[in-house]
Amino acid sequence: xxxxxxxxxxxxxxxxxxxxxxxxxxxxxxxxxxxxxxxxxxxxxxxxxxxxxxxxxxxxxxxxxxxxxxxxxxxxxxxxxxxxxxxxxxxxxxxxxxxxxxxxxxxxxxxxxxxxxxxxxxxxxxxxxxxxxxxxxxxxxxxxxxxxxxxxxxxxxxxxxxxxxxxxxxxxxxxxxxxxxxxxxxxxxxxxxxxxxxxxxxxxxxxxxxxxxxxxxxxxxxxxxxxxxxxxxxxxxxxxxxxxxxxxxxxxxxxxxxxxxxxxxxxxxxxxxxxxxxxxxxxxxxxxxxxxxxx
Numbered sequence: 001x002x003x004x005x006x007x008x009x010x011x012x013x014x015x016x017x018x019x020x021x022x023x024x025x026x027x028x029x030x031x032x033x034x035x036x037x038x039x040x041x042x043x044x045x046x047x048x049x050x051x052x053x054x055x056x057x058x059x060x061x062x063x064x065x066x067x068x069x070x071x072x073x074x075x076x077x078x079x080x081x082x083x084x085x086x087x088x089x090x091x092x093x094x095x096x097x098x099x100x101x102x103x104x105x106x107x108x109x110x111x112x113x114x115x116x117x118x119x120x121x122x123x124x125x126x127x128x129x130x131x132x133x134x135x136x137x138x139x140x141x142x143x144x145x146x147x148x149x150x151x152x153x154x155x156x157x158x159x160x161x162x163x164x165x166x167x168x169x170x171x172x173x174x175x176x177x178x179x180x181x182x183x184x185x186x187x188x189x190x191x192x193x194x195x196x197x198x199x200x201x202x203x204x205x206x207x208x209x210x211x212x213x214x215x216x217x218x219x220x221x222x223x224x225x226x227x228x229x230x231x232x233x234x235x236x237x238x239x240x241x242x243x244x245x246x247x248x249x250x251x252x253x254x255x256x257x258x259x260x261x262x263x264x265x266x267x268x269x270x271x272x273x274x275x276x277x278x279x280x281x282x283x284x285x286x287x288x289x290x291x292x293x294x295x
Contacts, residue, residue: 025140043076064130071137118152175290184279195261
């Protein structure tokens with residue numbers, strides 16, 4: 001069996017063995033049933049959050065010929081993109097190259113570790129892509145890789161092409177101001193940040209993107225700070241609907257991201273971890289807290 005597809009089960013969840021062995025992307029893979037559902041729910045929520053669009057409306061993309069997605073997960077974004085732009089060649093890479101049912105003919109899937117330079121000529125084409133899309137890969141990219149990661153993407157863009165990077169800042173906030181240092185989501189964030197730092201990851205990468213783009217000398221840089229509501233406390237009915245669907249998805253996200261780091265890096269027992277996640281989920285369901293996640 002190709003080592004890319006070899007998996008191990010840890011605390012009842014399915015992980016890619018090579019990622020665990022080499023500390024690459026220590027999050028359940030998309031073939032894990034719970035993770036597959038979470039990734040689909042996440043795609044749906046973010047698609048709606050960005051105005052029912054695959055990418056920012058500020059990006060002037062018309063009739064693209066080549067699009068690259070870095071970190072395709074369950075393939076929801078890349079499949080929808082390939083279906084929407086039938087005459088465009090869409091390439092999607094992921095450290096766990098899961099096969100996708102009913103894969104569009106114009107979608108190519110490849111296994112690739114994003115910590116390696118994006119220069120394999122069998123996969124990438126220099127100065128060729130109208131759009132390069134990278135979303136929620138912060139848990140897998142080493143802290144000192146981000147500068148060259150963005151530089152690599154720049155070299156793959158065609159003239160006037162676009163890069164879109166979307167990352168969570170998982171220090172959950174409260175519009176009601178009722179969170180304290182004893183709140184479960186705050187305690188989760190502090191422990192997760194500690195574990196990520198030990199793994200040479202930057203859990204605050206979203207806050208650094210603007211400076212990284214500037215250092216790469218990219219033009220027309222726009223940073224959109226968006227609040228993803230958790231719960232239906234927003235007065236706007238669209239945001240309230242998104243927030244309602246975010247509650248369960250966010251709980252699943254925090255559990256998936258932190259299961260391996262907290263149990264393996266911080267020595268949480270499975271019972272201690274599940275107790276913390278249960279407390280987090282209870283707070284996420286509390287509409288009076290008016291929680292949101294910065295993106």
